[in-house]
Amino acid sequence: MASLGVEDAKRLAAYTAIDTHFPTNAKVVGIGSGSTVVYCVERIVQKRAKGEIPADTVYIPTGFQSKELIIQGGLNLGAIDGYPVLDVAFDGADEVDPSLNCIKGGGACLFQEKLVAQCAKKFIVVADFRKDSTNLGLKWIQGVPIEVVPLAHAKVRQDLLEMGAITATLRLGGKAKAGAVITDNCNVIIDAHFGPIADPVKLAEQIKMLVGVVEVGLFINMADAAYFGNENGSVTAKFNNGEVKMIE
Secondary structure, three states, X not given: OOOOOHHHHHHHHHHHHHHHHOOOOOOEEEEOOOOOHHHHHHHHHHHHHOOOOOOOOEEEEOOHHHHHHHHHOOOEEOOOOOOOOEXXXXXXXXXXXXXXXXXXXXXXXXXXHHHHHHHXXXXXXXXXXXXXXXXXXXXXXXXXXXXXXXXXXXXXXXHHHHHOOOEEEEOEOHHHOOOEOOOOOXXXXXXXXOOOOOOHHHHHHHHHOOOOEEEEOEEOOOOOEEEEEOOOOOEEEEEOOOOEEEEO
């Protein structure tokens, strides 16, 4: 059998996660950000059209991209400040370790992603095989994304380097924008690379304590399950109790 490309693997993971974890009576559902979440919304729209999921479910975005996906899909748009309790949230990840701890924030949406995930009764991660890792910081070498108040970015960068970061870089907009990337919350992003992270719990706590840090792209003990689409057409499902399933 020919191997799947990355986009097909993402779609496979997203479809499997939605089919497995979308409650038939869902009232409020969180929609994350990133390329894999596009396929989550695609599957939700398909199932809604077939009457397999409620038409009145409200969907909560984690940023501009997911808000647009919800609107374009004809789904009911809500906001997290109006719906602080969600039945389930689906989101991608930049890297996931065996304990389902994640690095997130490659798309600069980490604060709202974490808020929505915290409000959800169940948090499901969807990704392709490249994001399945034995240790955070091993595959995702761009660094832990950290959302920072703009005025504090120089001090926070200095603090991160003193904490042991190999690099701590203010994320720039590249060709699309002169200057720093600005988040949906009007903050900036610092990407801090620590190499393989021995203790993500401790690191997350240390970074969060720095003055000027709004949120840290380390999602610790939050995911209930993670679905990885594989090149061979299977899906690896990992759960927070340590169970691993291969779905053909």
